[in-house]
Amino acid sequence: MKKHILVIAQYFYPEQFRINDICTEWVKRGYKVTVITGIPNYPQGKYYDGYGLFKKRKETYNGIEIIRIPLIPRGNNSIMLALNYLSFVVSGFFWKMFTRIKADYVFIFEVSPMTQALPGVWxxxxxxxxxxxxxQDLWPENVEIITGITNKHIIGAIGKMVDYIYARCTKIFTTSNSFVNSIEKRNVPGEIIEYWPQYAEDFYRPLEKKSINEIPNDGAFNIIFAGNIGNAQGLEILPKVAVLIKDKKINRKIRFNIVGDGRYKSTLIEMVESNNLDAMFNFIPKQPANMIPKFMAACDSAFLCLTDDPLFAMTIPAKLQSYMACGMPIIASAEGETNQIITESAAGLCSPSGDEQKLSEIIIELSLKSKKELIQLGINAKNYYDKNFNKEKLLNRMDIHFRDFRKIGG
Known part of the structure; x- marks a missing residue:
């Protein structure tokens, strides 16, 4: 009889998160998979076309049964975002009261908010x-940074909720080694915490360099950023960097190709326009994830950025694995583990978070490298990915955990 995994993930297909692929792989490996999720609205903040409170509440995707519980869309302000988080928990509470689903395991895919874990532990x-x-995201630290809330009573209450969740988990997996240490400090036994890094979906692979209509092929050094354009990404550094590069009047044009959508996109566009940097930026609408490698193949380097904060120094963003799997030379503005991986792999250049002067220097340095040197950086990235983020090895490790943990008696 198939083992049944119940996945709790506030974001799921057609929203673009790695849990989509993890669940697909579990189905291929012989598990029955049911996902409890919300009505898709990330990142634009409104329901996707064709979805709603009375539309497509049940769906099958790649053999996965999807059940969508009601939630308020994220909107574009902090009040709507709080209601979005709360509504998923309230709906989840009533769902767990009345559901007849009989699963063997619960697997919670926790990107913010941590509140989404509550229906799973219940x-x-x-x-x-x-x-x-x-x-994927540490709470309450993430709340303080993203929302700016510092009230000790609010943060304390969130901390108690997080402790409640951790105390009721059989096993906790993290996307970085630093997260393991941070969770241990909340009096969680070290033996139940394990670093299980993210992998990139199979369509992330090196493609032959080829121009596409969306990215001009005019001899410029094309840098791509692909993903959510939010506050945590720290992309406000790019217009500042572009001004510095522009002032240096180097021989080669540099262009930032920003592929994606998010709450910060309009602000970023305003910054570009107000500084007369339109010629150095190319904003491209959000694309299906499986199209991103084609966009990368039309560029010379891939960029990732993290806000200057101790929390993000502990974070390994999912796009790092995507970039490395595609064999892209990497430019990063990041600290901690991300910096360490890029340095260890010799896959590109990294500057300290928030340091626009240093970032402008490494961008210019990379843009002046020979084609042969850039190819070698890409090879280094792919080799490191294959050694450290191999999908089969990681999923095999998770299979062992599923086999080791049986129904809890009592």
Whole structure:
């Protein structure tokens, strides 16, 4: 009989998150997979076309059964975002009260908000089954940075919720080694925490260099950023960097190709326009994830950026694996583990977070490298990816955990 994994993920297909691929792989490996998720609205903040409170609440995707519980869309302000988080929990509470689903395991894919884990731990406790939590964002630290909330009573209450969730998990997986240490400091036993890095979907692979209509092929050094354009990404550094590069009047044109959507996009466009930097920026609408490698193949380097904060120094953004899997030379503005990986792999150049002067220097340095040197950086990136983020090895490790943990008695 197939083992049944119940996945709790506030964001799921057609929203573009790695859990989509993880669930697809589990189905291929013989598991039954049911996903409890919300009505898709990320990142634009409104329901996707064709979805709503009374439309497509149940769906099948790649053999995965999807159940969408009601939630308020994210909107474009902090009040709507808070209501979005809260509504998923309230809907999840009533769902777990009345559901007839009988799963063998719960797997919670936790990108912010951590609140989404509550329906999962409640269901696991009720059914007396193992509960696995995959931590992508640390709370309450993430709340303080993203929202600016510093009230000790609010942060304290969130901290208690986080401790409640951790205490009810059978196993906690993290996307970085630093997260392991941080969670241990919340009095969580080290033996139940494990670093399980993200991998990139199979369509992320090196493609032959080829121009596309969306990215001008005019001899410029094309840099691509692909993904959510939000506050955490720290992209406000790019217009500042572009001004510095422009002032240096180097021989080669540099262009930033920003592919994606998000709450910060309009602000970023305003910054570019107000500084007369239109010639150095190319904004491209959000693309299906499987199209991104083609955009990368039309560029010379890939860029990632993290806000200057101790929390983000502990973070390994998912796009790092995507870039490396595609064999892209990497330019980064980041600290901590991301910096360490780029340095270890010799896959590109990294500057400290928030340091626009240093970032402008490494961008110019990379733009002046020979084609042969850039190719070698890309090879280094792919080799490091294959050694450290191999999809089959990671999924095999998770299979062992599923086999080791049986129904919890009592």
């Amino acid at each position: 269901y696991a406790k009720r059914r007396k089954i193992p509960c696995f939590l995959y931590v």
